[in-house]
Amino acid sequence: MAAPILRCVSRGQGLGTPGLSGVLPLGLREAHSGAQGLLAMQKARGLFKEFFPERGTKTELPELFDRGTAGSFPQTIYCGFDPTADSLHVGHLLALLGLFHFQRAGHNVIALVGGATARLGDPSGRTKEREALEAERVQSNARALRQGLKTLAANHQQLFANGRTWGSFTVLDNSAWYQKQDLVDFLAAVGGHFRMGTLLSRLSVQTRLKSSEGMSLAEFLYQVLQAYDFYYLFQHYRCRVQLGGSDQLGNIMSGYEFIHKLTGEDVFGISVPLITSTTGAKLGKSAGNAVWLNRDKTSPFELYQFFVRQQDDLVERYLKLFTFLPLPEIDHIMQLHVKEPEKRGPQKRLATEVTKLVHGQEGLDSAKRCTQALYHSSIEALEVMSDQELKELFKEASFSELVLDPGTSVLDTCRKANAIPGGPRGYRMITEGGVSINHRQVTNPESVLVVGQHILKNGLSLLKIGKRNFYIIKWLQL
Numbered sequence: 475m476a477a478p479i480l481r482c483v484s485r486g487q488g489l490g491t492p493g494l495s496g497v498l499p500l501g502l503r504e505a506h507s508g509a510q511g512l513l514a515m516q517k518a519r520g521l522f523k524e525f526f527p528e529r530g531t532k533t534e535l536p537e538l539f540d541r542g543t544a545g546s547f548p549q550t551i552y553c554g555f556d557p558t559a560d561s562l563h564v565g566h567l568l569a570l571l572g573l574f575h576f577q578r579a580g581h582n583v584i585a586l587v588g589g590a591t592a593r594l595g596d597p598s599g600r601t602k603e604r605e606a607l608e609a610e611r612v613q614s615n616a617r618a619l620r621q622g623l624k625t626l627a628a629n630h631q632q633l634f635a636n637g638r639t640w641g642s643f644t645v646l647d648n649s650a651w652y653q654k655q656d657l658v659d660f661l662a663a664v665g666g667h668f669r670m671g672t673l674l675s676r677l678s679v680q681t682r683l684k685s686s687e688g689m690s691l692a693e694f695l696y697q698v699l700q701a702y703d704f705y706y707l708f709q710h711y712r713c714r715v716q717l718g719g720s721d722q723l724g725n726i727m728s729g730y731e732f733i734h735k736l737t738g739e740d741v742f743g744i745s746v747p748l749i750t751s752t753t754g755a756k757l758g759k760s761a762g763n764a765v766w767l768n769r770d771k772t773s774p775f776e777l778y779q780f781f782v783r784q785q786d787d788l789v790e791r792y793l794k795l796f797t798f799l800p801l802p803e804i805d806h807i808m809q810l811h812v813k814e815p816e817k818r819g820p821q822k823r824l825a826t827e828v829t830k831l832v833h834g835q836e837g838l839d840s841a842k843r844c845t846q847a848l849y850h851s852s853i854e855a856l857e858v859m860s861d862q863e864l865k866e867l868f869k870e871a872s873f874s875e876l877v878l879d880p881g882t883s884v885l886d887t888c889r890k891a892n893a894i895p896g897g898p899r900g901y902r903m904i905t906e907g908g909v910s911i912n913h914r915q916v917t918n919p920e921s922v923l924v925v926g927q928h929i930l931k932n933g934l935s936l937l938k939i940g941k942r943n944f945y946i947i948k949w950l951q952l
Contacts, residue, residue, distance in 0.1 A: 511539075512539050512575070512576070512579045513525070513535065513536055513539065513744075516572070516575055518801070519794040519795065519801070520747065520791060520794055520795055521568065521571060521572055521575065521746055521747075521794070521795055522572065522744050522745075522746065523720055523744075523745045523746060523747050524720065524723060524743075524744070524745040525742065525743070525744055526723060526726060526727060526730065526742065526743040526744075526745075527730065527740075527742070531740040531742075532740055533740060535715075535742045535744075538714060538715070538742070539579070539581070547580070547581075548580050548581040548582055548641050549576075549581045549582070549714060549715060550581065550582045550583070550584065550707070550711050550712055550713040550714065550715070551573065551576045551581055551582075551583050551584070551713065551714075551715040551716070551717055551744075552583065552584035552585070552586050552704075552707050552711075552713050552715070552716055552717065553569045553570070553572065553573055553583075553584075553585060553586065553716070553717040553718060554586040554587075554588055554591075554648075554700065554703065554716075554718065555569075555585060555586065555587055555588065555619055555623070556587075556588035556591060556592040556596060557587055557588065557589060557592050557612055557615035557616040557618070557619045558592055558595075558607065558615065559615060559764075559766075560614065560615045560618040560619070560768065561618060561619075561622060561766045561767055561768030561770075561771050562619060562622050562623070562626075562766070562767045562768070563764040563765055563766050563767060563772075564749060564764070564765040564766075564767070564777075564780070565719075565748070565749050565764070566767070567749075567767075567796060567828070567832075568719075568746040568747065568749060568795055568796070569717055569718065569719060569746055570585070570623075570626060571746075571795065571796065572717045572744070572746050573585060573643070573717060574630050574798075575798075576641070576717075577630075577640050577641045577642075577643055578636070578638075578640055578798070579641075580639065580640065580641050581641045582641040582642045582644070582711075583641060583642070583643055583644070584644045584645075584646055584707060584711065584713060585623045585627075585643070585644070585645050585646070586646050586647070586648060586703060586707070587616050587619050587620050587623070587645065587646065587647045587648070588616075588647075588648055588703075589612060589613065589616035589647040589648060589649030589650075590647075590648045590649040590652035590653070590699070591648060591652075591696060591699050591700065591703070592607065592612050592615070592616070593606075593607060593609065593612055594692045594693060594695065594696045594699065595692065595693055595696065596693075596696050596700075596725070613649075616647055616649065618768070620645050620647065622767060622768060623645050624645055626767070626831065626832065627643040627645075629830070629831055629832070629833075629834045630643075630831060631643075632834075633830055633831070633834065633835060634798055634831070646707075648699075648703050648706075651706055652699070664698065664702055665698075667732055667735055667736060668698055668701075668728070668732065672728075672731065673694070673697060673698070673728070676697065676724035676725075676727075676728070677724055678697075678721070678724050678725075679694065679697075679724075696725070697724065697725045697728045698728070700725045700728065700729060701725070701728040701729040701731075701732040701733075702732070703729070704716050704726075704729030704730075704732070704733060704741065705729065705732055705733050705736065708733055708737075708739070708741060713741075714739075714740075714741045714742060715741065715742045715743070715744060716729060716741070716742070716743050716744070717743075717744050717745075717746065718743065718744075718745060718746070719745065719746060719747075719748050720745040720746065720747055720748055721748060722743075722745065723743065723745055726743030726745075727743070729741065729743070730742070730743065747795075765777060765780050767832050769833065769837070769866075773840075773841075773844075773866035773867070774829055774832075774833040774837035774838065774840045774841040774844075774866075775840065775841045775844035775845065775848075775863075775866060775867055776866075777825075777828065777829055777832060777833070777841070778825045778826075778828075778829045778838070778841035778842070778844075778845065779825070779841075779845070780825075781796075781821065781824045781825035781828050781829070782818065782821045782822060782824075782825045782845075783821070784821055784824065786811075786815065786820075789811075789820040789821050789824060790804065790808050790820065792824055793807065793808075793820060793823070793824050793827075796824060796827065796828050797823075797824065797827040797828070798827070799823075799827065807819060807820050807823055808820060825841075826838060829841050840863050840866075843855045843858065843859055843863065844859070844863060844866070844867045847859060847867065848867060851913040852913075853912060853913060853914075853930075856912055856913070856930055856934070856936060857930045857931045857932055858931075858932065859932065859934070860932070861873075861934070861946075861948060864934060864936065864946050865946065868936075868944040868946060870944070871944035871945055871946050872891065872892070872893075872944075872945045872946070873945075873946045873948070874890070874891045874892075874945065874946070874947050874948070875947075875948045875949075875950055876890050876891070876947055876948070876949060876950065877949075877950050877951055878923070878929070878949045878950070878951065881922055882922065882923050883919065883920050883921060883922055883923070884904060884909070884911070884916050884918065884919050884920070884921045884923065884928070885900075885901065885904065885919035885920065887911075887923060887928075887935070887937065887947065888900065888903075888904065888909060888919075888937065888939075891937060891945045891947055893909075893937055893939050893943070893945045894909070894939060901919050903939065904916065904917060904918075904919040905917055905918075905919065908939060908940055909937070909938070909939055910937075910938045911928045911935055911936070911937055911938075912927075912928065912930060912935060912936050913936070913938075914927070916928075923935075929949055933948060933949050934946065934947065934948055934949070935947040935949065
């Protein structure tokens with residue numbers, strides 16, 4: 475195959491409309507004031523951490539976002555997401571929020587799924603090599619990530635519109651250009667523009683080379699491919715800014731040097747902070763503490779509760795990072811919290827905003843129903859919950875489908891659901907108050923089930939044995 479074409483792009487080339495699947499309709503846009511308005515605002519919120527290069531370029535970064543600079547508006551910004559799993563997680567949200575803030579300011583943004591680069595594995599911030607993934611697994615994960623990104627972008631557009639015109643949100647996959655490349659041709663065309671000394675000097679490389687496990691060639695070449703991604707998007711979409719976690723700065727520098735060497739043009743990098751657990755570990759799949767954005771892996775209720783449980787000393791920072799709330803409104807929320815800390819107002823608002831962005835209004839409503847059912851023993855919430863919500867809420871619960879025969883008693887129900895032992899012991903568990911149905915204690919084993927009391931309007935019963943053993947029963951032929 476032919477080697478990749480390396481060429482300079484004229485200043486007049488923009489994002490255009492190249493007929494890409496994954497381009498969502500234009501949404502609504504939020505203006506910002508002043509050349510440094512957007513960057514300064516996100517820096518003040520703590521979302522933008524570092525800028526590269528900060529100075530010494532022909533056009534400095536704040537000028538790119540100045541509407542008054544001829545030909546500078548709108549810009550295109552991208553961020554990459556490797557499909558090492560079939561879902562994004564909370565650790566990815568800040569990079570996505572960064573893209574969304576640019577989109578709201580009228581700029582075009584690209585979410586790039588690394589359908590090719592995921593097979594190499596990014597060594598940044600890692601102490602050992604990722605477990606290799608089969609090509610079919612990566613392709614499946616990439617499909618799931620592309621759909622997840624489109625869902626988040628759609629929720630953002632539908633639920634957080636502010637009456638102004640936004641830029642576009644485009645989802646791409648770098649396998650679209652790498653699958654056309656021949657290895658030797660690619661190395662011949664691209665490899666000569668990278669210096670080994672520079673690549674070896676990156677902190678992520680140095681750290682791994684000094685470790686007992688060392689570093690594979692595949693991992694070492696990851697930064698070359700990420701640099702080429704940046705170049706490809708610069709060439710085809712006039713993308714001049716790459717957004718990434720603070721552990722990505724070395725890879726972003728490689729992209730800057732590659733593009734500047736080939737074209738003489740300046741491009742830029744912006745890092746967002748990494749979210750860590752209370753122990754300081756980075757949130758993610760590898761650390762085993764991921765809070766997923768896919769409902770099949772982390773339910774809306776679990777996501778909601780993750781943010782409701784945040785500590786007081788973190789919640790103001792998280793409101794600035796994870797929401798679109800204006801800073802004065804956040805200040806007001808925190809002032810109310812000082813007066814009534816027991817209400818956990820900031821945590822609930824944080825959980826509401828994030829859950830709505832990730833799962834939409836329906837997901838937020840589901841999370842609140844589950845919260846009411848579990849922590850407030852709300853019969854009303856139980857009555858309108860779906861089978862899926864109950865299974866999500868009580869993940870360890872046994873699920874049974876039973877036929878309601880005439881005269882079915884509490885004892886019959888418990889035994890058919892295999893919730894109590896046979897004989898006198900199971901009988902005593904009921905009489906001694908160890909059993910409840912739909913949050914109501916039952917002590918008479920011979921009581922006949924009553925629709926509307928023991929069986930909810932949705933045809934379900936929630937059986938609890940002891941303090942934490944739950945059984946979900948779906949009644950048939952009611």
